[in-house]
Amino acid sequence: GAGVSQSPRYKVAKRGQDVALRCDPISGHVSLFWYQQALGQGPEFLTYFQNEAQLDKSGLPSDRFFAERPEGSVSTLKIQRTQQEDSAVYLCASSSRDYNEQFFGPGTRLTVL
């Protein structure tokens, strides 16, 4: 079946712009995660949803970052007033309730100029 998809794959934003990154998880997967990965580093947790409930947002770096999953399926990560330090690859992953394996999308590479 279809895997996790993310759009756009690449995004270039001018500093101060708002951006919205979309994630389509695997159909039926209850859990959805967002991670941020800087060049040459491992992923860093941002936030986690179980269905439409955001159960953990402890990794969001500032109040400029906001994530939602209103219907328990598609999720959007929004970054307001982007800064250069926001440049990274943003990864989305989903998993079923009963397993810990996470399935990752290809990521969105955000470059803030």
Add this chain to the structure above:
Amino acid sequence: SQQGEEDPQALSIQEGENATMNCSYKTSINNLQWYRQNSGRGLVHLILIRSNEREKHSGRLRVTLDTSKKSRSLLITASRAADTASYFCATVAGRAGNNRKLIWGLGTSLAVNP
């Protein structure tokens, strides 16, 4: 804020050789997962080992546990050029059995030379 450490950070071997990567955590580990990331591609799950398992196999992959060092190693046997990638270990934060965030290591960059 990452809690895991991979050792070595970079590894270069010849095709056909075995590659061993270690993952250490300062605290007790729940389930441990290994992922592979090719250049420009997403993360792909390789294998999961539970805290009560000492060894697990999947094809050319073998994960073993060293309780004294709080580490687990990933062994890739008979390596191929296509195995060239970055390998990350990750453990679940929170109670085992529940979906929680993954805490990641810094990764090992593996280069397999033809």
